Amino acid sequence: MAYSSDTAKTSRGFVPPQNEEERRLMRRVEELCRVSQERGIPRYTGFLSDREQILATAACHRAGFTNFRFWGGYEGAERKVLCLEPPDTWQEEPLAYLRCTAKGDSLPGHREYLGAILGLGLDRACLGDLLPDPQEPAVFYAIVSADKQSFIATELTSAGRCSVQVAFCDMLPQHLLQGPERTLKEVTIPSLRADAVLAAMMHTSRTRAAEYITAGRVEINHLPLRTAHETVYAQDIFTVRGVGRYQLVEIGGKSRKDRIFISFFQY
Incomplete structure (x- = not known):
């Protein structure tokens, strides 16, 4: 992949909880942190999606709890358990x-x-x-x-x-143990608009990609994508209902024709 130095290296910031279910998850994690810290015992959640892992991490930080990790059974697992394990305590296998x-x-x-x-x-x-x-x-x-x-x-x-x-x-x-092999693909796009990136990953037109978005069939990081012109960021995960999942791995520089290099893979 070719690069130029004028492309900003940005990433998506923390998106706060969007509904009561997500707020409930954060409250539950904070309570588990409190119990684990006060009693000096390990606590574990069920398996969390990548979006839920982001919320759980924020909840741990808000609770001031630092002795946590995520484990999904192998390196590269998608769904993982939040493990709250104070120092010098016995650990369960969750x-x-x-x-x-x-x-x-x-x-x-x-x-x-x-x-x-x-x-x-x-x-x-x-x-x-x-x-x-x-x-x-x-x-x-x-x-x-x-x-x-x-x-x-x-x-x-x-x-x-x-x-x-x-x-x-x-x-x-x-x-x-290293998870499934995924083929990294490289393409160029005119902009970092969601419809442009999605069209490139799905090998379709921007019009068709926009139709998927308008129909409510697209999520980014497990949150509904509401507009085709929303800006996307490196590491974003696109879920297209009925089609599949894609991850935008890296955003590179620009070509001589002012197009942006990106790399991605399909799950």
Whole structure:
């Protein structure tokens, strides 16, 4: 990627809670911080999305609690547990791993496994990432809350049109520990408007990208994108309902034709 020195290196600032659900999350994290600090015991949340992790971090800072980390089972995990762990305290293992093997002609994918597990009556916070094994097409790995491991292993018997056998495992296989490989793509865009960036990532026209936005089908960092002309920033995650997810990884400099270099990948 070519660069020029006149492109500002900016990032999106903290976006405060936008609704009662997000405010409730921050209050809950602050309360967990208080309990952990006063009693000297570890406390853990369920799995959080990247937006929820941002809010949880802000809540920890507001509570003056510094001994926290996020863990999703492997480096690069998307959904992670907030771990509040005061110094010199015992630590729990908040998550567990399950190996799911499907049997049938049409093997289930991420959507089928997600629907099957949530169909057991579990909350989304009980479930972390779901990872296909590229070396074994019939196998998926599920990262789950430790206290739900046995329940899921017993009750999950099918996904999609296939029967499923679930087994406990101590950790992910070595070839999955760094997460899925993603192809980084580089393009140039006329501006950092949301419709221009989205059109480039989706390989479509700006008019079509604007239609997705107007229809309310696009989120940035799990917040609704309201206007096509909103400015976007490096590390922003676009979710297009019915299409997929993209991350704007880096904003570079400008070309001789005054177009902006960006790099991105699709999840």
